[in-house]
Amino acid sequence: MKALLILGLVLLCGTVQGKVYERCELARTLKRLGMDGYRGVSLANWMCLARWESSYDTSQTNYNPSSRSTDYGIFQINSRYWCNDGKTPGAVNGCGISCSVLLREDITQAVTCAKRVVRDPQGIRAWVAWRNRCQNQDVSQYVRGCGV
Secondary structure, three states: OHHHHHHHHHHHHHHHOOOEOOHHHHHHHHHHOOOOOEOOEOHHHHHHHHHHHHOOEOOOEEEEOOOOEEEEOOOOEEOOOOOEOOOOOOOOOOOOOEHHHHHOOOOHHHHHHHHHHHHOOOHHHHOHHHHHHOOOOOOHHHOOOOOO
16 A cells, blocks of 8 residues: 555656756757747747746746745746636736646746747746846857757
């Protein structure tokens, strides 16, 4: 019985486990998923954003006490506007997804949601980390040597 319980916990944890991407691995993945040049945003800018939002870690979360919302995943997508975490008051869920999918190793849905965010009038400026760390900077270092 104990072995079955442990196996069940391992299987449960394995399905929701995140991943810390290596820089070039993430660059290749984002390029394959159509991020390079999406809405005029270069791959290097997406990489800079992911570096400063999550350190390329899909399992990152950050609670924002002032808005009682949480940022999720590799792009730190906010539960007030873009996903449903079941606990953010007045949430809109613009991407029509559960916030938990943003924490997965497979970032396909996170990329789809990030594309939705960047289509909003603010564009990539919706991300504070991009404005503070990437805007008007040479971001080529984030893709240098990756062959993308």
